[in-house]
Amino acid sequence: MTVNGKSVSGTIEGRTLLADFLRTDLRLTGTHIGCDTSQCGACLVHVNGMAVKSCTMFAVEADGAEVVTIEGMANTDGSLGVIQQAFQDHHGLQCGFCTPGMVMSAAALLKENPKPTEAEVREYLEGNICRCTGYHNIVKAILAASGQDVVLAAE
Numbered sequence: 001m002t003v004n005g006k007s008v009s010g011t012i013e014g015r016t017l018l019a020d021f022l023r024t025d026l027r028l029t030g031t032h033i034g035c036d037t038s039q040c041g042a043c044l045v046h047v048n049g050m051a052v053k054s055c056t057m058f059a060v061e062a063d064g065a066e067v068v069t070i071e072g073m074a075n076t077d078g079s080l081g082v083i084q085q086a087f088q089d090h091h092g093l094q095c096g097f098c099t100p101g102m103v104m105s106a107a108a109l110l111k112e113n114p115k116p117t118e119a120e121v122r123e124y125l126e127g128n129i130c131r132c133t134g135y136h137n138i139v140k141a142i143l144a145a146s147g148q149d150v151v152l153a154a155e
Helices: 018-025 082-089 099-112 118-127 136-145
Strands: 044-047 050-053 066-068
Touching (some): 018 044, 099 136
């Protein structure tokens, strides 16, 4: 498979989850495992352009695929990408555990809908759990990353 633009391979058991392969074999620890039940979204990555919870996919299913993790969201010079910078600028993170999955969800949403409404952002994030922020600043960050003025209904 190709991960973040680099060809990678490995010998693994057939039951190895993509999340475990990324974290253990490739040492890409930005993909977090929060629940092991596909509920929290912390393990979200992109596989062939689609947002996928990597705790629900076997690594062998990604054979030949293009995988992008949170590490692949940075600019080529290593600086934060647009969405990552928006999360920083708008305080869209606290403990940071859910942040990789939120950023990956945001990227998928903005690819599908470049100018989402606040309601569309909130609906899209239903598969991601944050126990710290209350989502308010995460929504602000995603709207800012889309280039829109950030004014939420609750403000």
